[in-house]
Amino acid sequence: MIRYQIGSRHPASHYFDVTISIEHPDPTGQALRLPNWIPGSYMIRDFARNLLDLRAADVNGMVSVEQIDKSNWRAVPCEGELTLSYRVYANDLSVRAAHLDHNHGYYNGSSVFLEVLGHAEQPCEVQIERPQGEDCADWQVATSLGRKLAEPYEFGLYEALDYDDLIDHPVEMGCFSRIAFEACGVAHDIILSGRFDCDEARLADDLRTICEHHIRFFGEPAPMDYYQFQVLVVGEGYGGLEHRASTSLLAKRDSLPKPGQLEIDDDYRDFLGLCSHEYFHTWNVKRIKPEVYRPYDLQSEVYTDLLWAFEGITSYYDDLALLRCGLIDAQSYLELFAQTLTRVRRGCGRLRQSAAESSFNTWTKFYKQDENAANAIVSYYAKGCLIAACIDLKLRALSDGAKSLDDVMRQLWQDFQRDGRGVEREGIQQLVSDIAGVDLSAFLDELIYGTGDLPLAGLLTEAGIGVLQRVAKNSQEKGGKTASDKLPAVDLGAALKDGDNGLAVLRVAEEGSLQTAGLSAGDVIIAVDGLKLNLAKIDNRLLRASPGDVLRIHAFRRDELNQFDVTLQAALEDTFVLDVADAERAKWSWLGV
Numbered sequence: 001m002i003r004y005q006i007g008s009r010h011p012a013s014h015y016f017d018v019t020i021s022i023e024h025p026d027p028t029g030q031a032l033r034l035p036n037w038i039p040g041s042y043m044i045r046d047f048a049r050n051l052l053d054l055r056a057a058d059v060n061g062m063v064s065v066e067q068i069d070k071s072n073w074r075a076v077p078c079e080g081e082l083t084l085s086y087r088v089y090a091n092d093l094s095v096r097a098a099h100l101d102h103n104h105g106y107y108n109g110s111s112v113f114l115e116v117l118g119h120a121e122q123p124c125e126v127q128i129e130r131p132q133g134e135d136c137a138d139w140q141v142a143t144s145l146g147r148k149l150a151e152p153y154e155f156g157l158y159e160a161l162d163y164d165d166l167i168d169h170p171v172e173m174g175c176f177s178r179i180a181f182e183a184c185g186v187a188h189d190i191i192l193s194g195r196f197d198c199d200e201a202r203l204a205d206d207l208r209t210i211c212e213h214h215i216r217f218f219g220e221p222a223p224m225d226y227y228q229f230q231v232l233v234v235g236e237g238y239g240g241l242e243h244r245a246s247t248s249l250l251a252k253r254d255s256l257p258k259p260g261q262l263e264i265d266d267d268y269r270d271f272l273g274l275c276s277h278e279y280f281h282t283w284n285v286k287r288i289k290p291e292v293y294r295p296y297d298l299q300s301e302v303y304t305d306l307l308w309a310f311e312g313i314t315s316y317y318d319d320l321a322l323l324r325c326g327l328i329d330a331q332s333y334l335e336l337f338a339q340t341l342t343r344v345r346r347g348c349g350r351l352r353q354s355a356a357e358s359s360f361n362t363w364t365k366f367y368k369q370d371e372n373a374a375n376a377i378v379s380y381y382a383k384g385c386l387i388a389a390c391i392d393l394k395l396r397a398l399s400d401g402a403k404s405l406d407d408v409m410r411q412l413w414q415d416f417q418r419d420g421r422g423v424e425r426e427g428i429q430q431l432v433s434d435i436a437g438v439d440l441s442a443f444l445d446e447l448i449y450g451t452g453d454l455p456l457a458g459l460l461t462e463a464g465i466g467v468l469q470r471v472a473k474n475s476q477e478k479g480g481k482t483a484s485d486k487l488p489a490v491d492l493g494a495a496l497k498d499g500d501n502g503l504a505v506l507r508v509a510e511e512g513s514l515q516t517a518g519l520s521a522g523d524v525i526i527a528v529d530g531l532k533l534n535l536a537k538i539d540n541r542l543l544r545a546s547p548g549d550v551l552r553i554h555a556f557r558r559d560e561l562n563q564f565d566v567t568l569q570a571a572l573e574d575t576f577v578l579d580v581a582d583a584e585r586a587k588w589s590w591l592g593v
């Protein structure tokens with residue numbers, strides 16, 4: 001039995017103190033390693049860079065440990081039980097790593113627990129100790145990890161089936177709010193940490209509705225007997241990471257429903273969409289997963305073409321479920337869907353990278369986006385969501401509404417339950433054709449491996465949805481809403497932001513007005529036609545301009561002033577607005593409500 005122990009002698013310094021007791025270490029020398037990435041977040045993060053003061057001892061005293069590479073160690077052969085101790089610096093306030101201070105603690109096992117090679121398949125225990133100091137006297141523990149000798153929500157002894165299980169149940173500790181509810185007979189907790197003002201009963205009601213939808217969508221019983229939403233509330237922030245029986249979420253304070261708030265505003269709708277997304281992953285990616293993830297190689301990159309399906313289909317159902325549950329109406333759903341259409345349409349990267357390539361290159365491109373990303377890549381989340389819609393609408397159209405993407409997902413779930421096998425590269429395409437009853441491989445190949453625009457306008461029209469494509473009101477508009485104001489005829493082809501010293505150029509579109517004139521991301525615009533402008537004023541200025549007009553722009557690049565004559569190009573119709581054009585047809589063929 002491997003026994004881990006985690007605590008902290010001084011939480012304010014952000015250090016977790018970890019010990020590992022190995023009763024029967026490898027007689028030839030015990031090997032140990034730490035993951036370099038965490039499942040669900042496809043980037044090499046080198047968690048070992050935060051590990052220090054590694055020491056080992058046996059009955060005779062200190063045992064030397066050789067470091068083999070950035071994340072692998074080997075202790076020399078020893079006598080009897082081997083005990084390791086080390087510290088982990090935990091100051092990453094995200095859902096991917098670990099964070100500790102005098103207010104709360106949070107960790108993913110992949111950041112703090114060394115894997116004991118040769119023992120990873122065996123059950124292990126973890127003693128979660130209360131961090132030292134008065135600040136932590138009232139702290140509790142929230143995790144979906146199994147309890148062995150610990151009262152609910154208290155420090156004590158927890159257990160895991162194996163190392164994979166140990167690192168798939170993040171742990172939150174601190175003074176948090178706990179809201180319990182039941183969905184389809186499964187106990188759920190919402191753990192809210194941080195400072196917030198929230199209508200907790202409302203939140204529990206809405207999340208229960210979503211959870212029941214997803215459980216019934218795949219079919220009862222749910223694959224877990226307990227589930228926890230761990231929400232860290234912050235001023236600004238957004239993120240989520242899925243686990244087998246929990247999710248860690250980072251949410252901004254304003255996204256929680258305020259007491260007395262009746263409507264679902266845009267921020268709360270985003271938060272519910274995030275919860276829906278991570279919960280859907282309980283099936284799609286935590287259980288149904290690419291074959292290459294079985295098991296995960298957490299030492300190096302694992303390549304798959306399929307993230308468009310595991311993230312994209314999940315992104316499709318996250319908002320669609322809010323509609324199906326009755327939490328939002330059809331117009332609100334169409335607004336969100338139109339925003340995704342707009343997001344994909346706005347980058348010429350969509351014409352360069354397919355959804356499969358985007359998935360494959362997640363390690364170096366999607367997770368390492370720079371200022372040129374919109375010109376170079378497409379998001380497998382956003383395009384994957386649109387591909388899911390294409391497949392759904394195509395199946396519905398071919399079968400007179402009898403078949404849909406729902407059948408594909410349910411079949412994937414049944415296949416997983418039957419043999420636990422992973423999804424092969426062509427597995428989903430094959431299944432879609434099987435369910436359609438006709439060979440859709442050419443249609444699907446174009447969606448997944450092609451770089452042309454998706455055939456959504458036709459599919460949506462056929463489903464009773466009106467598709468309007470127009471120019472954007474201004475550079476901040478996300479799309480989805482009808483425009484009553486006058487629209488500009490020209491566009492700078494750039495994302496700008498008000499700054500202290502001028503207008504910062506965040507991104508330029510390839511061959512757009514600014515890039516053609518020589519401006520670049522990183523430039524700071526200080527004057528347009530000799531006048532100081534902010535974002536609102538430049539939007540106003542563009543409303544009065546025509547294609548071919550020239551603006552004289554002064555901008556700093558580093559500390560050097562440059563002058564550019566920018567010929568304004570015609571604005572692109574890259575903003576989508578959808579509405580229900582034929583209510584009966586939309587209800588029957590797609591939206592269902």
Ligand SMILES: [Zn+2]
Nearest residue numbers: 277281311314
């Ligand atoms: Zn996701």
